[in-house]
Amino acid sequence: MEFATNVDERTDKSMNYSKAGIILNTQKYRECTNFYKNMLGLKILHEIDRPGEQLTCFELGNCYLMVETGGNSYPGVKPIEQCPTKFRFNVSNIDAACKDLKNKGVNLEVHRHEWGMTAEFADPDGNRCALRSDRGFGI
Numbered sequence: 001m002e003f004a005t006n007v008d009e010r011t012d013k014s015m016n017y018s019k020a021g022i023i024l025n026t027q028k029y030r031e032c033t034n035f036y037k038n039m040l041g042l043k044i045l046h047e048i049d050r051p052g053e054q055l056t057c058f059e060l061g062n063c064y065l066m067v068e069t070g071g072n073s074y075p076g077v078k079p080i081e082q083c084p085t086k087f088r089f090n091v092s093n094i095d096a097a098c099k100d101l102k103n104k105g106v107n108l109e110v111h112r113h114e115w116g117m118t119a120e121f122a123d124p125d126g127n128r129c130a131l132r133s134d135r136g137f138g139i
Contacts, residue, residue: 021057021064022085024127025071029054031124033067039104040089040129074126086128094119094133101131 026032033056036042042058042065055068065087074082091097098108098119108131109120116133123129 019064020062021066022060023066023068025068026123026125026127027069027071027073028124029067029069032127035123036065036067039101039106071125073124076126077120077122077128078126080128083126083128086130088118088130088132090132090134090137092134094131097131 024032036058037044037056042060045057045059045064047056048054055066058065058067072082089097094117098110101108101119101121106121111118111120115136118133119131121129121131
């Protein structure tokens with residue numbers, strides 16, 4: 001099935017997606033929500049904190065990232081076998097973004113490639129994240 005970014009672009013109108021999102025189950029829920037809010041600067045769309053249900057929903061471009069409880073933490077960066085997904089954040093000035101994260105205490109592993117640069121890191125649960133330079137994206 002093709003996923004169009006605009007409902008009018010789709011020829012099959014049987015599913016009218018209004019928004020797409022990712023749910024991230026975490027063990028260190030509060031630390032992870034603080035990380036995505038304070039370290040990465042994601043805007044909170046809404047929060048729910050009631051018996052049996054705790055979640056924070058962040059704006060993630062045209063999508064959302066919903067952080068919930070019920071996951072597993074890992075010391076350091078989770079191996080791909082345990083965490084096959086990586087959150088990648090494309091930025092226009094990766095050097096400035098790296099400096100900002102380092103100043104906030106985030107450990108980064110920087111890689112320079114022919115097509116640009118990435119900076120790998122993990123959230124407090126060990127979920128894989130990375131910055132990526134806009135330059136060269138989609139080539």
